[in-house]
Amino acid sequence: MKHLQILKSPVELSLNNYAMKGEPIINQVRLLKDVAGIFQNQEALTEMNTEATAYTVQAWLPVEDGTPGGLFFGASTIYPGKVGNEYFMTKGHFHSQSDRAEFYWGVQGKGMLILMDRDRNTWAEEVYPGSLHYIGGEIAHRLANTGNENLIVGACWPSDAGHDYDEIAVNGFSARLLAVDGKPNLSNI
Amino acid sequence: MKHLQILKSPVELSLNNYAMKGEPIINQVRLLKDVAGIFQNQEALTEMNTEATAYTVQAWLPVEDGTPGGLFFGASTIYPGKVGNEYFMTKGHFHSQSDRAEFYWGVQGKGMLILMDRDRNTWAEEVYPGSLHYIGGEIAHRLANTGNENLIVGACWPSDAGHDYDEIAVNGFSARLLAVDGKPNLSNI
Numbered sequence: 001m002k003h004l005q006i007l008k009s010p011v012e013l014s015l016n017n018y019a020m021k022g023e024p025i026i027n028q029v030r031l032l033k034d035v036a037g038i039f040q041n042q043e044a045l046t047e048m049n050t051e052a053t054a055y056t057v058q059a060w061l062p063v064e065d066g067t068p069g070g071l072f073f074g075a076s077t078i079y080p081g082k083v084g085n086e087y088f089m090t091k092g093h094f095h096s097q098s099d100r101a102e103f104y105w106g107v108q109g110k111g112m113l114i115l116m117d118r119d120r121n122t123w124a125e126e127v128y129p130g131s132l133h134y135i136g137g138e139i140a141h142r143l144a145n146t147g148n149e150n151l152i153v154g155a156c157w158p159s160d161a162g163h164d165y166d167e168i169a170v171n172g173f174s175a176r177l178l179a180v181d182g183k184p185n186l187s188n189i
Numbered sequence: 190m191k192h193l194q195i196l197k198s199p200v201e202l203s204l205n206n207y208a209m210k211g212e213p214i215i216n217q218v219r220l221l222k223d224v225a226g227i228f229q230n231q232e233a234l235t236e237m238n239t240e241a242t243a244y245t246v247q248a249w250l251p252v253e254d255g256t257p258g259g260l261f262f263g264a265s266t267i268y269p270g271k272v273g274n275e276y277f278m279t280k281g282h283f284h285s286q287s288d289r290a291e292f293y294w295g296v297q298g299k300g301m302l303i304l305m306d307r308d309r310n311t312w313a314e315e316v317y318p319g320s321l322h323y324i325g326g327e328i329a330h331r332l333a334n335t336g337n338e339n340l341i342v343g344a345c346w347p348s349d350a351g352h353d354y355d356e357i358a359v360n361g362f363s364a365r366l367l368a369v370d371g372k373p374n375l376s377n378i
Contacts, residue, residue: 009321011323013294
């Protein structure tokens, strides 16, 4: 019986790096070998340590996946690095319930939020500490680290959004974020 | 045509105090006189400057209120103070689409998230920098500042949640957060 009690939430964030602490937190690690297929330059990969971490995700899913009306909260950390000229990035996804939105906000580091609509137009928004990004429904999204330190991004999304990774795994985005003269540039595939 | 463009999001946060900047931001100010009715000690109010700010809310509503699948993002700042022994607090509300959840997270200051279920059980969670709070559906919520500086809280909620302020305006919460020996205490009304 909680009536009149003063409690602590089971989850805490470190506001400087969004490390999430608490029993309900789930932790995912994606090694470079787990996401090798998303990069253009497969030859460059053969020279790299693919056991290295590409990115990590922490999340609090307080209700069951698929619950209508609920929300999830998480933090992604994309490590710095490039495969050839292509920045380390996340796999990217549409939402399964594809009208579902998501908020991202930059916490640390420097990067790009790469976005693609259903007509395969691809663009990007600059991510930096304090940048706030609304990702509307029907928009695929992925994060790339264009800096020299970890890129850390907070996120909140509906518990019935789901993740459709297959569409991107099969067809990819229509453009790639490559370093051109040391600066990030989106170019058609 | 956005294809291949690198853009900036129209909204930025100051990560230290969650001040939101950008053309789409809406700003609300609640003076003490606007929320006078929520406090127990109406006599104490007659001695106070009710033109003073009780709290402010900033928000980015990137889609129309009521849109299914979308999200809103905001920041609340509750000023320090008491009316009699009762801490400055927000009006509090259920969501109109009442299964809709919300995340709050403490950014600055010290306070309590006061929660009440439909059976009128009332409890609270401690709010401090980095505390992360999941407010499930069917749970009324309000914030109280129990410290000496501004309490700043970030929030993300579904764009079809809506606000049902009337239930709380008419029936209130079933308990009040009062200072007892200088410490916050929930007591039955």
